[in-house]
Amino acid sequence: MSLRTFLLPDLGEGLTEAELVTWLVAVGDEIRVDQPVAEVETAKSLVEVPSPFAGTVAQLHGEAGQTLDVGRPLISVSPSGAADQAPPPVAPEVPDEGPAAPAAPGASDPDGEAYRQEEKAGSGNVLIGYGTPGGHAVARRSRRPRNAAAGTAAAPVAVAAPGSVSAASPAPALAIVPDLPAEAPRCISPLVRKLARESGIRLADLQGSGANGLILRSDVEGALAGNGPGSPTVTADSAVAEDPRTGLMVASRTPVKGLRKTVAANLAASRANIPEATVWVDVDATSLLELRADLKRRHPESTPGLMAFLARFVLAGLAKFPELNARFDPAAGNTAGGASITAYEGVNLGFAAQTDRGLVVPSVRRADTMNARQLDTEIRRLTASARDGKATPAELTSGTFTLNNYGVFGVDGSAAIINYPESAILGIGRIIDKPWVVDGALMVRKMTELTLVFDHRICDGGTAGGFLRYVADAIENPGSVLADL
Incomplete structure (x- = not known):
């Protein structure tokens, strides 16, 4: 019979694995092309994975809670009616240590290449919900384990006859670890x-x-x-x-x-790789709150939220100080092989959103092209999507600058961690009544604290201070930045 095995596809966005949350089908079920068969968690979102094959579920490769690597078997399907003709083959167990060892330089891998080509032509986007083009099934071939040292294909795995058990049969070798020099770190993955x-x-x-x-x-x-x-x-x-x-x-x-696990790795990478510096300032937000209250009275159904106004001020500030909308690449984009700073045309504005599953950072793509009302609509949409676990990998990994409103938790400031590999994050504390001197007189004002954490490799304190002061002035006197909005 022709048993077809669907491998967990290339997730894109730099992702290499996914956690299997739950199976949506069971062995023996009849499934159709593009029918969701499993729910996985990756890139901080929950995604339903559809099958590129139609037929009868023959085997589920993995259990709920297990982490699967890209390119490993996910589900095996036999064509309708084939299950009654012959038993499914016994699939070799896949170790948890990681992907099979790579072939020696120059060695060919026809099955692996076929898989990559079929991913491009067929269901390469199944993990993010696009399914197969035109709804047609695309056959996949499993990658055979190979001898990593010699680059040759391993011997085929024998299929046991029904009811028979061979205790003497050796387990198939998935990979042979090459003899690495004793003084070198032994890591081939x-x-x-x-x-x-x-x-x-x-x-x-x-x-x-x-x-x-x-x-x-x-x-x-x-x-x-x-x-x-x-x-x-x-x-x-x-x-x-x-x-x-x-x-x-x-x-x-x-x-x-x-x-x-994803959050922990990202935070550790940020602290390990970014020499960060922090600047902060107290801001009188009374005028901004009065402006929004007046708009709310006149347009109760269409007045943007406070976060949208703050986002608009931040975007205007980034237009004047674009260095903060950049990334430091240690050895990329430079023909000499040295470090470089990557600048962007446009801003994907990320914002921290607390969900039941943890902290995520969806981003408003090309936020610099939006006004406050458009920003408000998109921020609300992305927040709801993130809390439902439906935000896409692109929405969760494409930010270039992050805005963090931790004031909603009732705190004034935070030593925030930059959302790696971005270069800066602006935090906003709670807005409370405080005594403040205005024109020489002591008054009660609506005060907040802005904190900017930035990668000191991309700019100096003058740039960071100039950006922070611009945003603070915009909050204190919204009319002063109308020409920049």
Whole structure:
């Protein structure tokens, strides 16, 4: 029979894995092309994955809560009626250590290349909900495990006859770890290297737990969580016992995965890679609140929220100080191989949104082309989408500058962490009544605090201070910036 296996597709946006949240089908179910078969969590959003095949579900590769790498089997489907003709083949187990070892330079991988080409021509966008072009199924071929050292295909896996068990049959070899020099870090996975690099962890400092000391993803994640060699392993099902580090009984252990894992890696990368500096200023927001209250009385149904006005002031400030709407690339975009600063035409304005699943940062794409009412509409739409877990990867990863209104939590200021790999974040504290001197007289005013955290590599304090002062002046005297809006 012709069993077809759908591999978890290339997620795009720099993503390499997804957590399987729940299956929407079961073995034996009849499914159609583009029918959702699983719900996965990736890029801080929940996404339904549709199948490019129609037929009968023969096998589900993975369980709820498991993290799957891109290119690994997700679901196997047999054509309708084929399930009654022959039993499904026994699929080899896929290890959790990460993707199979890469081939030696110059070695060919026809199945892998076919998979990549078919992703481009067929359901390459299934993970973000586009399905297959025209609703047609596109056949995929599974990548065969290969000998990493020699680059040759591994022997085919024998299929056991119905009812038979062969205890003597050896398990298929998925990869052979090459003999790496003893003085070099033993890491052959590009995904593991990328995770270590973005987290600021030196592979040479790690002790690999894989074969021949191979450094696995779990080793990097353990170092990121502070679990070095000899430290207790934190697992969901570990017996509750005394923690030798504190002498206290452990109440619970919660695995770091899904959204929390993504956030943790991003925050660690920001702190490890960005030499940040902070400037702040107290701002009298009385005039802005009075202006909005007057608009609300005259146009109760169409007056933008306060966040939209603040966003509009920020965008006007970025037009005058574009250095803050840029990224520092350590070794990209430069023919000499050195560092460069990437500037952008236009602003994708991110804003921090607290959801039941954690903190996410959706972004208003080309926010610089919108007025306050348009910004208000888009901010509300993205907030609702993020809270429902329906924001797309592009909406959650394309920001170039972030606005963070932590004043809604009743706090005045924050030592915010830049949303890596952006270069700046502007925080807004709560607006409260405070005594303030106006024209030599002490008065009660509506005060707030603005805090700008920026990458000191992209600009100096003069630029950061100039931007912050511009936004503060706009809040204190909205009419002064009308020409820039």
